[in-house]
Amino acid sequence: xxxxxxxxxxxxxxxxxxxxxxxxxxxxxxxxxxxxxxxxxxxxxxxxxxxxxxxxxxxxxxxxxxxxxxxxxxxxxxxxxxxxxxxxxxxxxxxxxxxxxxxxxxxxxxxxxxxxxxxxxxxxxxxxxxxxxxxxxxxxxxxxxxxxxxxxxxxxxxxxxxxxxxxx
Numbered sequence: 001x002x003x004x005x006x007x008x009x010x011x012x013x014x015x016x017x018x019x020x021x022x023x024x025x026x027x028x029x030x031x032x033x034x035x036x037x038x039x040x041x042x043x044x045x046x047x048x049x050x051x052x053x054x055x056x057x058x059x060x061x062x063x064x065x066x067x068x069x070x071x072x073x074x075x076x077x078x079x080x081x082x083x084x085x086x087x088x089x090x091x092x093x094x095x096x097x098x099x100x101x102x103x104x105x106x107x108x109x110x111x112x113x114x115x116x117x118x119x120x121x122x123x124x125x126x127x128x129x130x131x132x133x134x135x136x137x138x139x140x141x142x143x144x145x146x147x148x149x150x151x152x153x154x155x156x157x158x159x160x161x162x163x164x165x166x167x168x
Contacts, residue, residue, distance in 0.1 A: 021048055021165070022165040022167045023046075023047075026163055027161075028060075028163075029042045030160050031159045031161075032157075032159075033157075034149075034153060034154045034155060036152045037152075039074070041068055041069035041075075044066040045065075048060050049061065057096055057097070058096045059094065061092075063091060064084040064092050065086040065090060083140075085115055094112050095110050097111065104126045104127065105125045106127075107123070107125075108123045108124075109121075112138065114145075117143045123135075123136050125162070131163065131166070133161070133162065134161070135161040140156055
């Protein structure tokens, strides 16, 4: 309990809470590779709903239909049942279960839910001024994204990067 109270104090003092995120300067991006190219994209609609109580918790909610790779045809395919299945599962969620202070930031352990499939992940965020950033790698097939192209096979690993800019 004492450690959790210290962590809550640390988060409040460092400004990492839902009310302080500057969404205009923050981003959730990803990069996937295939035989022919690397594809970078982002999600434009997401929110963080957090609570700073003795057990620090929060949920990052991403509207999967807000995906953009700057290619409309590809974006529509990513929204389909082959990938995110946005009609049936409109949100991807990262549910924070544990937060631990590190010398240069914070480590968040939680459950990532995509297509209603849940897997544990760890996100290490480092702090530079008013900005926090980190990334993790998921296997898309772990989340039921099994689409396979014979012409341009897609790699299974996808790097997700979270960049949070805080308001002054």
